[in-house]
Amino acid sequence: MSSNHSSIPEFCQGIQHFGDKWPDFDKHAAHAVITDGQSAIDNSADDDAVYQTLLAADALRYLTLQVTGSKGSGHPGGYASSADAHAALMMLGHTNIVTEVGHHAPGYYSSMFLDRSLEEMGIHNMDDMMQRFREQDGLLGHLSGAIPGLLAPAGPLGQGQHFAMAGAYLHRDKLFPVTIGDGGMGEPYVLNSMMHFHTAYPEITNFLPCLIWNGYSQEHHSMVSLHNNQQMTEYWTGHGFEEVILIDAKDFDDADQEGAYVDSSRFSLTQRLAFTKAVLQGVEAAAKSAMGGKLTAFIIKQLKGAGVHTVGAKSHNLYPTDTLDQPHIIDGLKRRALPAEAWQLVRDNLTRAGGGPAALTVVTEVEQTFTQLPELNMNEFSKDEKAVPSTAMGALVGQVGKSDASYLVANADGNEASAMKNINDVLKIRHPTQDPLYNQEPNGQVYEPLNEDACAGLAAGLALFGSRSIWLSYESFAINGWPIMQTVAQAMAELRRKTPSTVCMFTAGALEQGRNGWTHQRPEIENYFAGMMRNGNSFPLFPCDANGIQVAYEYATSSYNKSMVIIASKSPLPVYMTLEESRTATEEGAATIYESDSGSKGTVVFAVTGDMIFLPVFEAKDKLESEGYKVRIVAVVNPRRLYRPSDVAWDTVSQPDDKFMDDAQFDALFDGDALLAVSGGPSAPLEPVLIRTRAPRRDTFCWKRGETTATPAEIMAFNGITADAMLERIEGFFATRKVA
Numbered sequence: 001m002s003s004n005h006s007s008i009p010e011f012c013q014g015i016q017h018f019g020d021k022w023p024d025f026d027k028h029a030a031h032a033v034i035t036d037g038q039s040a041i042d043n044s045a046d047d048d049a050v051y052q053t054l055l056a057a058d059a060l061r062y063l064t065l066q067v068t069g070s071k072g073s074g075h076p077g078g079y080a081s082s083a084d085a086h087a088a089l090m091m092l093g094h095t096n097i098v099t100e101v102g103h104h105a106p107g108y109y110s111s112m113f114l115d116r117s118l119e120e121m122g123i124h125n126m127d128d129m130m131q132r133f134r135e136q137d138g139l140l141g142h143l144s145g146a147i148p149g150l151l152a153p154a155g156p157l158g159q160g161q162h163f164a165m166a167g168a169y170l171h172r173d174k175l176f177p178v179t180i181g182d183g184g185m186g187e188p189y190v191l192n193s194m195m196h197f198h199t200a201y202p203e204i205t206n207f208l209p210c211l212i213w214n215g216y217s218q219e220h221h222s223m224v225s226l227h228n229n230q231q232m233t234e235y236w237t238g239h240g241f242e243e244v245i246l247i248d249a250k251d252f253d254d255a256d257q258e259g260a261y262v263d264s265s266r267f268s269l270t271q272r273l274a275f276t277k278a279v280l281q282g283v284e285a286a287a288k289s290a291m292g293g294k295l296t297a298f299i300i301k302q303l304k305g306a307g308v309h310t311v312g313a314k315s316h317n318l319y320p321t322d323t324l325d326q327p328h329i330i331d332g333l334k335r336r337a338l339p340a341e342a343w344q345l346v347r348d349n350l351t352r353a354g355g356g357p358a359a360l361t362v363v364t365e366v367e368q369t370f371t372q373l374p375e376l377n378m379n380e381f382s383k384d385e386k387a388v389p390s391t392a393m394g395a396l397v398g399q400v401g402k403s404d405a406s407y408l409v410a411n412a413d414g415n416e417a418s419a420m421k422n423i424n425d426v427l428k429i430r431h432p433t434q435d436p437l438y439n440q441e442p443n444g445q446v447y448e449p450l451n452e453d454a455c456a457g458l459a460a461g462l463a464l465f466g467s468r469s470i471w472l473s474y475e476s477f478a479i480n481g482w483p484i485m486q487t488v489a490q491a492m493a494e495l496r497r498k499t500p501s502t503v504c505m506f507t508a509g510a511l512e513q514g515r516n517g518w519t520h521q522r523p524e525i526e527n528y529f530a531g532m533m534r535n536g537n538s539f540p541l542f543p544c545d546a547n548g549i550q551v552a553y554e555y556a557t558s559s560y561n562k563s564m565v566i567i568a569s570k571s572p573l574p575v576y577m578t579l580e581e582s583r584t585a586t587e588e589g590a591a592t593i594y595e596s597d598s599g600s601k602g603t604v605v606f607a608v609t610g611d612m613i614f615l616p617v618f619e620a621k622d623k624l625e626s627e628g629y630k631v632r633i634v635a636v637v638n639p640r641r642l643y644r645p646s647d648v649a650w651d652t653v654s655q656p657d658d659k660f661m662d663d664a665q666f667d668a669l670f671d672g673d674a675l676l677a678v679s680g681g682p683s684a685p686l687e688p689v690l691i692r693t694r695a696p697r698r699d700t701f702c703w704k705r706g707e708t709t710a711t712p713a714e715i716m717a718f719n720g721i722t723a724d725a726m727l728e729r730i731e732g733f734f735a736t737r738k739v740a
Helices: 047-069 083-091 102-114 117-121 127-133 160-170 191-201 227-237 269-291 327-336 339-356 389-403 421-427 452-465 481-495 514-520 526-535 546-557 579-588 612-624 663-670 684-690 712-718 723-735
Strands: 176-181 208-214 243-248 294-302 406-412 469-474 502-507 538-541 563-568 590-595 602-610 628-637 674-679 695-700
Touching: 047 083, 047 127, 047 269, 047 327, 083 102, 083 176, 083 208, 083 243, 083 294, 083 339, 083 469, 083 579, 083 663, 102 117, 102 339, 102 421, 117 406, 160 176, 160 191, 160 208, 160 406, 160 452, 160 563, 176 579, 191 452, 208 684, 227 243, 227 294, 243 269, 269 294, 294 695, 327 481, 389 502, 389 546, 389 563, 389 612, 406 628, 452 469, 452 684, 481 502, 481 526, 481 563, 502 546, 514 712, 526 563, 526 684, 538 546, 546 563, 546 674, 563 674, 579 590, 590 612, 590 663, 602 612, 602 663, 602 723, 612 628, 612 712, 628 663, 628 684, 663 684, 684 695, 695 723
Parallel strands: 176 208, 208 294, 243 294, 406 469, 469 502, 502 563, 538 563, 602 628, 602 674, 674 695
Antiparallel strands: 590 628
């Protein structure tokens, strides 16, 4: 089928197939139903509005299939079954849309193409979009919040709802729909996290999960494919949803399709319009319910791949042979091909929906106003006393929370357990049961779901959307929530706007949780943080004492577009640096906290990350000095600063930080005859020291594995981190070489 080429809009350059006008096209599509100056349709029952919503859905399907076919790569099938719901949301003016499903990316790019948002990145026509799809500096394979008009990234399943809830928390006058695939419903924390959020914030209901129930996951049937409609509805009501609106395409099928899941594109036009009207009105009712104070879910049930090249899991992704010259792709495109007049109509509607292109109107396209924080009132501990690092930081967290009403503290395992009860004393745990004994109040700022993913997700989402937050946990449990923090760290690296950094503090339980055994001894996650340092915007921080952690918290909280992770203990420990010395160490990366006056046998340097781990290091220092060695102990506080600039992708990220310790300063700290890199966790955070040091002998003392012990000293001994072992290693070094 073809169209009059003289009437083809310029943005359609590259569209390969055009179709004939649908029946009654001139009647229902004479002009855009969203007129200039409007932001949504007037009436969901209007035949013109229904007709044009279906045109929009098919336009989205067509673009999704052609753009993926242009590379023989990408995922059209899952999005195809959501196109009707997505089109309905936009036509109703709800464009602050989040998705859980990274595989829906080509559909979301298509919507941003149609509403002109992609023009912000130089994509003006279909040829441009195909050229830039799944290419560097283009439209990456899974969603990114760096794409104009898109609010948040989408990749790992189970993350999208956190961004929708964060948006709802910060902007209570707007609706935040989030599309969720039934392939991801096997992840139990999706509904669990929304249930906890609703319990904590019953007044915030302006987020709308939209389940795309199509019966399939990536390569097989979804785990909920055998649910009937009642079971699915009960699944949601069982998680606190007061209103569940389910539209089942099967109820409109006049093509005698088999099975519970059907393809609405195979219906007659009359029934396609009836289905579209039901979806449009269902979405409208759900949106009004959510904005009206009811926790609401919308469910659209139709077969995966509806309206593209094939259906079921086989529609999920394209392979290198699924190109635009292949008959099955051509046939799929021709089935969805629209007349040129329809393309302009759809563009007019979607460009006006929501008040203009999403790139100009959604909440994440505007830099949020940051509450000005007062100078933090720090408690400077003297070097002759012991203090608890986590408690020292907790006092500052309370000050920030009192100054910034939107500030949220997330902690699954309890602040009291980490010696941070002072946070709860000031900010209160948000809980429906008011109980002063447990610092519980319905309006508290401490969010405590017993799920690290839910903690990390809301904290990360708030930071990405423009608000301060902090996630507190044991490092042993942090891995359960870290993936979304990594996702947001990457997103922040790409953002075209300034937003508060994600801030986390993990109590270093490996050395403190002896009697709890290995279940609380998983410091290996520090390797994860260390690996991310090279990204350019990730900063694991290892304050050595209670003064240092206060400085680290101030440093992290005042930063932007970064991932800040503080590792510290909850036990009373010696103080090694003043506040001012700590500031210098944090800014520069490391500082000497002890150095011998002399030593005849040579100089031994300790490069140390942590706080409690300094106890055996100072014990080793005493033994080494008694044997005639000179000892220098260096606290590695901000190891990212110790890399060379060429080691880190610092110049590729938003809000770049190009501060690195120069060679002269590095050598002054770490030059010696032997260097021991010591950590109570793994050795990876000390990599920048080990790759730059000129010490002729070097080695590491670090974590190996967990065990049940009565004291920190026993768990360190189990891992070979003892003063005697360090002395033996150094003596072994010097026995094999002559020291000048």
